[in-house]
Amino acid sequence: MMDFWIILTGTLVAATCGILGCFLVLRKMAMVGDAISHSVLPGIAIAFLLGGSRDSVLMLFGAAVLGLITVVLIQLLQRSGLQSDASIGIVFTALFAIGVILISRNAQHIDLDLDCVLFGEIAYVPWDSLIWNGYNLGPVAIWMLGGTFLIVLITIALFYKQFKICAFDPALAAALGIPVALFHYLLMGLVSLSTVASFESVGAILVVGMLIVPAATAYLLTDRLGLMLLYSVIIGAISSTGGYYMAKLFDASIAGSMITVCGILFVLTFLFSPSHGLISRWTKRQQMRGGNLNQVI
Amino acid sequence: MGIYPLEVDNLTVAYQKKPVLSSVSFRIPSGKLIGVLGPNGAGKSTMLKAVLGLIPTVGGSVKIFGQSYKESRKKVGYVPQRESVDWDFPTNALDVVMMGRYGHLGWFRRPGAKERRIAMECLAKVGMADFAGRQISQLSGGQQQRVFLARALAQNATLYFMDEPFAGVDATTEKAIISLLHELREQGKTVLVVHHDLSTVKEYFDEVVLLNGKLVAAGSTEETFTTANLQKTYGGRIAMLQDVTNASDRSDEAEVSGESSPRRSKTARRAGKAGKSSMTNAADGVDIPDEAEGADVPLGAVSRT
Numbered sequence: 001m002m003d004f005w006i007i008l009t010g011t012l013v014a015a016t017c018g019i020l021g022c023f024l025v026l027r028k029m030a031m032v033g034d035a036i037s038h039s040v041l042p043g044i045a046i047a048f049l050l051g052g053s054r055d056s057v058l059m060l061f062g063a064a065v066l067g068l069i070t071v072v073l074i075q076l077l078q079r080s081g082l083q084s085d086a087s088i089g090i091v092f093t094a095l096f097a098i099g100v101i102l103i104s105r106n107a108q109h110i111d112l113d114l115d116c117v118l119f120g121e122i123a124y125v126p127w128d129s130l131i132w133n134g135y136n137l138g139p140v141a142i143w144m145l146g147g148t149f150l151i152v153l154i155t156i157a158l159f160y161k162q163f164k165i166c167a168f169d170p171a172l173a174a175a176l177g178i179p180v181a182l183f184h185y186l187l188m189g190l191v192s193l194s195t196v197a198s199f200e201s202v203g204a205i206l207v208v209g210m211l212i213v214p215a216a217t218a219y220l221l222t223d224r225l226g227l228m229l230l231y232s233v234i235i236g237a238i239s240s241t242g243g244y245y246m247a248k249l250f251d252a253s254i255a256g257s258m259i260t261v262c263g264i265l266f267v268l269t270f271l272f273s274p275s276h277g278l279i280s281r282w283t284k285r286q287q288m289r290g291g292n293l294n295q296v297i
Numbered sequence: 298m299g300i301y302p303l304e305v306d307n308l309t310v311a312y313q314k315k316p317v318l319s320s321v322s323f324r325i326p327s328g329k330l331i332g333v334l335g336p337n338g339a340g341k342s343t344m345l346k347a348v349l350g351l352i353p354t355v356g357g358s359v360k361i362f363g364q365s366y367k368e369s370r371k372k373v374g375y376v377p378q379r380e381s382v383d384w385d386f387p388t389n390a391l392d393v394v395m396m397g398r399y400g401h402l403g404w405f406r407r408p409g410a411k412e413r414r415i416a417m418e419c420l421a422k423v424g425m426a427d428f429a430g431r432q433i434s435q436l437s438g439g440q441q442q443r444v445f446l447a448r449a450l451a452q453n454a455t456l457y458f459m460d461e462p463f464a465g466v467d468a469t470t471e472k473a474i475i476s477l478l479h480e481l482r483e484q485g486k487t488v489l490v491v492h493h494d495l496s497t498v499k500e501y502f503d504e505v506v507l508l509n510g511k512l513v514a515a516g517s518t519e520e521t522f523t524t525a526n527l528q529k530t531y532g533g534r535i536a537m538l539q540d541v542t543n544a545s546d547r548s549d550e551a552e553v554s555g556e557s558s559p560r561r562s563k564t565a566r567r568a569g570k571a572g573k574s575s576m577t578n579a580a581d582g583v584d585i586p587d588e589a590e591g592a593d594v595p596l597g598a599v600s601r602t
């Protein structure tokens with residue numbers, strides 16, 4: 001059962017992040033995901049200080065607020081003429097640093113370990129059960145991640161066409177009367193939410209891997225957005241299952257192994273993908289060259 | 298009629314304080330094909346975006362069929378510059394065309410069989426029916442442009458804005474697109490096209506809007522597309538320009554006056570036009586040899602290709 005809970009946790013994180021990551025990758029905003037995952041740290045710390053406990057709802061709220069502040073700040077800097085990568089770099093490192101200070105200064109008062117925030121501790125997930133009326137309803141993290149996954153799934157399903165057109169052609173979307181800014185912030189809000197929901201299990205840093213790698217892998221496998229979303233979920237599930245057993249085998253960090261498997265899948269896809277892979281492109285070129293040669297001869 | 302498809306009044310647009318368009322005012326009559334002309338950076342794309350409410354304006358107003366853009370949105374179709382989107386996006390031609398229908402679907406309805414049918418029809422109209430399932434990055438530039446056009450058709454608008462629909466397309470595709478635009482005009486629709494090739498202006502457009510940071514001139518092609526206005530729009534490169542304005546006159550007048558000399562001054566043309574009914578007048582006009590502008594201009598040097 002322990003194995004199951006851990007693998008399920010990893011899969012939920014990977015699936016949630018994978019779906020959102022697809023839109024981030026397509027909008028060339030992968031680094032914004034990175035920024036959000038770091039800058040939610042002060043939100044988590046402040047929620048901790050205010051609530052005095054690891055109250056998940058309060059932390060979710062604090063982090064979501066910080067996530068949105070991050071996005072707004074980045075946009076403000078960009079609009080005032082700064083390059084987008086510089087804006088992102090300034091905002092998230094500054095906020096992250098504030099978070100680190102807040103946590104390290106209050107380390108004795110709060111039971112919040114910086115290592116745990118950064119790298120997560122998925123192995124502890126099964127121990128923290130949700131008890132209701134004396135019934136054990138399973139790990140708290142599963143409920144939180146499951147809830148987040150459902151929220152993300154429902155939101156994307158409901159507004160699929162809006163998210164799609166906003167990613168492909170925001171100018172046309174705006175001209176059609178679709179509130180592009182609203183969907184931008186909705187997406188960023190969902191990214192913040194999933195980052196926070198995930199950080200206890202995989203940590204603030206590895207969640208970036210979950211946001212970007214499965215989506216980038218799926219992007220290489222298909223030409224349809226719907227399939228890309230599906231593939232990113234499947235890749236996430238394979239990574240967390242494979243990663244768990246790999247960690248057991250090598251007695252290594254579980255979250256780290258999950259991302260490593262994910263990275264291996266990416267490299268394999270990059271080389272062998274039938275449509276976009278390096279090798280298939282290379283052989284196609286060879287065939288073409290051969291064909292031309294034959295024609296000449 | 299009273300109501301114009303598009304009325305722009307004192308429109309001023311700035312990016313970061315630097316004004317790109319200042320106090321642009323013009324009106325567009327209904328059922329016409331209008332060319333928007335101007336050098337690179339003149340603010341043509343900016344004007345379209347401002348009219349469509351995609352970028353904030355500093356001042357002025359835009360009326361579409363007498364209403365704000367918000368109220369008349371469904372009557373407007375838009376073809377952005379082709380390079381404004383990422384063609385590696387994982388989607389196919391049919392899907393892109395269906396996006397033109399999203400404005401008619403509301404918040405929650407998904408595109409269904411009806412939208413597919415409309416999108417297929419529009420793809421067929423631009424000769425792209427066979428490419429419906431093709432991933433968009435595997436289309437040529439001209440094919441991508443046609444997909445964009447089909448998407449605008451799917452919007453089923455009465456007023457269209459097209460940003461350089463002829464950019465990077467071959468002669469055949471250009472012909473196909475222009476006949477499509479004429480078809481739209483026949484249906485009483487108004488089409489505003491950002492255009493760069495001056496040699497085809499007289500042939501394609503009923504009206505022109507000349508822009509260069511401000512409005513240089515707007516009106517019927519006949520009256521507005523003149524050497525003087527083009528000089529104001531494009532600056533000093535008059536040698537080529539005058540040839541362009543003369544280009545189609547030349548053939549007109551050749552019919553009228555039976556005279557085909559390419560060397561022709563502005564006054565000569567005016568004389569020729571005024572005297573369209575009288576061959577002698579036109580011939581007389583041509584005889585004026587010492588035109589200040591015409592004298593140093595190597596007319597006929599640039600051929601229409």
Ligand SMILES: Nc1ncnc2c1ncn2[C@@H]1O[C@H](COP(=O)(O)OP(=O)(O)OP(=O)(O)O)[C@@H](O)[C@H]1O
Pocket residue numbers: 312313317335336337338339340341342343344
């Ligand atoms: N997003 C932007 N931020 C700042 N300046 C901009 C922006 N977009 C355009 N400009 C500037 O505004 C001016 C007008 O640009 P615009 O794209 O409207 O020109 P255009 O007439 O469409 O040119 P082209 O023929 O090259 O398409 C240019 O000087 C350009 O540098």
Ligand SMILES: [Mg+2]
Pocket residue numbers: 341342343378460
């Ligand atoms: Mg332009």
